[in-house]
Amino acid sequence: MTVKHSLLALLAESPGTGYALKQRYDEHTGALWPVNVGQVYTTLGRLERDGLIQRAGADEAALYELTEGGRAELSGWLVEPVAVAELRDELVVKVLLALGTPGIDGLAVVQHHRRAVVEEVQRLTRTRSDADLTWALLVDALVLRLDAVLRWLDRCEARLAQKAGSRR
């Protein structure tokens, strides 16, 4: 879903071909959230099929531009709230499952992932740069999210300790 609408947004700035769009995409988030070139082409094909984009000018090159429908789809999606069901976090799932699985040391898993997250935060903060607004905000978002994960892992530990204490 995010690739489809990312392409619509890129096309809202200016028309382009598949390869050019992939390059513009990478300028913003490529290093952190890469997209496969092949998917750009297949997605463009579906968007054209659904009437959200069309080929501009002569059809020599596959130069796409937004249609009215595409513009409407984009502006609608931008303000559509995100449902809780979409907030599935793989790390949260891992830890919750680890806590419920017999033969697995839940506390060890929590501490293991905590270390990994701390390292990831350090790696990210080192790449921070205020050159590009989008890039800076993207790194901000990731760091804030990982900070929240850290706090959550601590709370997991606390609840585990509390449960262990109340059980004796």
Add this chain to the structure above:
Amino acid sequence: MTVKHSLLALLAESPGTGYALKQRYDEHTGALWPVNVGQVYTTLGRLERDGLIQRAGADEAALYELTEGGRAELSGWLVEPVAVAELRDELVVKVLLALGTPGIDGLAVVQHHRRAVVEEVQRLTRTRSDADLTWALLVDALVLRLDAVLRWLDRCEARLAQKAGSRR
């Protein structure tokens, strides 16, 4: 990916049929992260095909249990760190795209989603309950994450104001 390993984890507790597994799944996260029944069956089929689970006892009923390979796959996955590329957040994508799209009032989109997130947090905190440990931790994770999103949206506003100020 999370359904596949969730099923492995549920089977690590005890064997079960597709329907029973779906019910056990729902006990934990069903209200927030629902899973489709059909997907449970197709996923079980793939897991059996890949040798991670097998039918237990006589094949009258489709009662599945973990194989050794399945147990190894599960315990490996539980400690595998989550890559940054997996931390794609649809709301972040929306806002970043809104800020870069001509004809869209980025500040308005930020404030719009901020309202939606605040409402969602209130809805979640109302459902908080310490009855089930997994459920409580799940709600914790979501609230902490939404709090982080709120802080990020504020930072977006700040950076926008800063950019607007520096441009004049």
Add this chain to the structure above:
DNA sequence: CACCGCATGTAACGTGTTACATGATTCA
């Protein structure tokens, strides 16, 4: 008996990933 909920699937489709195929351009 007819109907309803339980239980087990299958079909169709959208999205995403990886890998491969192909023609054009450039450049050593």
Add this chain to the structure above:
DNA sequence: TGAATCATGTAACACGTTACATGCGGTG
């Protein structure tokens, strides 16, 4: 000219969602 890189795709597959199709059990 031969090799690398650009540019545009296609194929095969995994995962997820929605909807539909059965078969079976009890219950009015």
